[in-house]
Amino acid sequence: MNLPMQGFKVLDLSRTLAGPYGTMLLADMGAEVIKVEQPLVGDESRRFTPPSWNGESCYYLAANRNKRGITLDLKSEEGIKIVKQLVKDADVFVENFRTGTMEKLGLGYDILKEINPRIIYCSISGFGRTGPEKNRAGYDVLMQGFAGLMSITGETDKPVKAGMSIADLSTGMFAAFSISSALHGVKQTGKG
Template structure:
């Protein structure tokens, strides 16, 4: 059994945040019906490079466990199909610009009249209220607007984006959180509701301690590269053979680290006795540690520190991550059968549930792969389907 079996999700979203959210629901058993534009499909299908046998790796990574139906939402016949799907759906996820679906007759007020129990999740860049609500929102834009880029990168370099689409992906996670809360609330009220998730809100939420930190000090957080503003040493260093991480957030671990590596002299230096002093003398201490670490092979450091329980480790490249025994032991690389991509590999399921686990059931769909199948479930006859194809309401 899966936790979300018998939950039907209608996905009207494109690119990353919405599709990522629906995929996570699909992994836990929900039936995801992905509505795509005929001929073109989800914009994510065209996000290349990288591609694999002409399939976008972005799309492949974000659309497993779904069925694709290609519908022209601007045609009356196509819209009627959506209305029929809405009647049977538990959740609708969309990420059109604010106001777009309202004009098309697919906004929340219209949809809840058709199905009062539906959970309508609206994902946007800036949210559905406020002075910026009509602005387009993309991951990079919101990493900047939401403050994330101001704290990412080296101190003496321009602001940097994260190496992945953190604004989109985190918003997808928050959207799933909101959807599950709304489904739980529906058990009590028997009514659906609007879930309004935005990239901006997600980034502000992720600033976490930096918000009260600003109000406490009057100083906004700054960029520290791989280092941490509150702990030293807590950053990357370069050993003789590779870059490594030392993550030492308290005095107990600092003492263990120094004794394990023979750095007792640092324990006797008043500048480094407490974490507050180490932060105050950050530049001096980091220079000393870097000079010493550079003379060691990384495995020598890891062996000594691991024996004392001091957090440390390598900075892996992607190829090292996907072949690491721990990653493989956690089933974090899925082997997928796909009609166009031989030996497809995808990220696995990050949450392990003992009784209702995530299960891989469907490969990332081809555009419109399930159009006829879904229409037949809605009691469309063969002649109806052929007519809809003829007028290009479906593909």
């Protein structure tokens, strides 16, 4: 069966939930997703247990199905060299590190677009990559409180986290939608 994203290659350097969920949606639609994880440690969500299935974190498995995986040390020249090699024939690059991390590693958009002008670079963060809050870490529970969602859950005097990670899941869906739209744009302009 032909799927709509078949033939597209996604390089996924994201961790935990928002990025992995977005790239999982692309994988579910047929994209080849290569998840890059830190050697010996992997994605932080590998340690989110219980529950587990056959020794693997269910949280991790639920957000990373249909992906291929590799481990690379992004603090090594060899690891950065391999990522840049993979970018040459990738359609999409996804990351959710703190602002400035990719640039320090030599993997910012300005560098990767020189390697592959068609690359779509999806950078996920809680507070954006510009502006006064750009350096703040963003986690689902923090975003629920910051946005006021917790004020309408639970009791009036005791804000409570929503039962599901709504901020991360919504972000992942919007990332997949934005990437899909950008892939269409590349067909028209030839540029990511």
